[in-house]
Amino acid sequence: MKFGRTTAFLALAAAVAVPYGVIAGDNHSHDAKHADKHAAIDQKAPDFSLAGIDGKTYSLADFKGKYVVLEWNNFDCPFVKKFYGSGKMQSLQNEYTDKGVAWLTICSSAEGKQGYYDAETLKTMNADRKTSPTAYLRDADGTVGKMYGAKTTPHIFIINPDGVLIYAGAIDDKPDFDPATIEGANNYVVTTLGSAIAGKPVAVKTTEPYGCGVKYSN
Amino acid sequence: MQQIPCADRDGVRRRGAAWASVARTRASFPMRRSGCARHYKVRSSVVLKRRAFLVMMRWYMRACIRIHRYKTARVGSWPRAPRCAAIAALLIACHLANTACIFGATARAQGLTPQLPADPDPSELVRAQLVADVDAIAPGKPFRLAVRLEIKEGWHVNWLNPGDAGLAPGVEWRVPGGFKTTVICWPYPARFETGPLVIFGYAKELILITEVTPPAQMSGGPVQLSAEVTWLACEEACIPGSASLNLMLPVEQASRTSPWSGPIEAWLGRCPRPAGAWNVDASVFEDAMLLDLQTAEDSSVKLSGAFFYPYDTGVIENSSPQLLSVLEGPQGRSAYQLRVPFWRMATSTPERVRGVLVMDLGSPRAIEVDVPLRRR
16 A cells, blocks of 8 residues: 555656656757858858747748848847937838838847847837838847847848848948938948849948847846 | 647636636636737646646545545544645645746746836946046146046946947047147957857946147136047946036146046056067968967067957957967067957958957057958
């Protein structure tokens, strides 16, 4: 009888432990999936899937045949405020999504760090700013950010309809957070997409991005 | 990572409702429709646990009842009953604790716990002061005027080339007509790692110095010196700040040294100097530039480490280590080679190498580098 009860208790302990262990292991499968891929200029841009704040899941592969702009974002960063406060980012989003370009805004802020918000709050923040990207994606574990080597907010990546990365770098050539410098700046989204859509070679393929550091988890 | 649709989860909820203790814990578990598609990882784990718990409890209580009946029939009482109940209680407690834990994680993921604290006050992160190495100025006699930034622990401001993120502070010096200012230098920076990024900048304190030469002929009262300073303080977050600073100094026949002359002198020691006895040669090798370093100084000089900070952004891979090799130099002197990896995304290499080389020669020494980059 004593043996039976001990066995029963051990069986129960195992019953408790097994599902809990399964759950603990589940959280890491996502990271491993993308670990070996890195973005490089003139190379195929690595595919990814991220949840949008609208509840849908977006993959880069969904936009094959279109130009895609990836814009790294953290609404609380002074350099990002420069472009959203002045309305410049919204006008770029409007202009290019109207031309059939897919514009994906991505936030890689880790949970608890600057720029991290739940989807509901981000919906409100996007509505307040009257943004119009194709989607706003959350990348709290930083997988996609690290895959693309996103360093700053903003940091821009442009992918052509064949899925090749044709630009990586700063949004413009005025590295500061003063909205007054937007006007005279050479905007690399405009120059890159302008050349590429017109069938001309892209003159500047990479620039050093400027802005706040992406708030990855440590 | 399987997504569990809302309808299915609701089904699980109904089936579980027969169990009073489980129903109680579920009541505190938020089932917001809006959050349905999100955080399914956490939610599916809750469903799994709940199922496991139900099976387990049902099985265990049946066992208890069977044992109880058996014992009651045989000996009229069952002394082990309290232990059985205690184990059941333990299991319930265990489950409740786990549910609370999962609920906490879900609540955080949904932002139910308080959001990030409001941005800190910029003036608490960086205190700006205008100081001079004199308490009184004399006509025609140059003195040093400096902006001192006192930086909160854990935060930093950037160097001229900010590294992977940030922005160098800016200073606009305002001096009366007839005064001349000469910016002296950007003191050499240090490196700070934040996640995968490397920042070039300063922690705790930065003193930016300019040399001011008053006119040879001056009359009258005190002189007002001013500076407009802007900066970006970064830690996890980046917070911009600015200040308008003023300093009044009397004019006397002879200048008087101020207590700030010590710290200003110390920061002047961080100015990069001309290469002097060091010869620097730069060449391209594969995906890096090689800086060949030789010194005409005596052979007891030992270089134990070095880092090259370029003035321009987008030249080097900021986060890559720079490896120093010791080579056999002429006349028994040591020669060194520093391997500085180029920025991974660079599509071209620069014509010249411009920047500051910080060498560890027992104490740090910074030299200015401006040499052509040879293609091998």
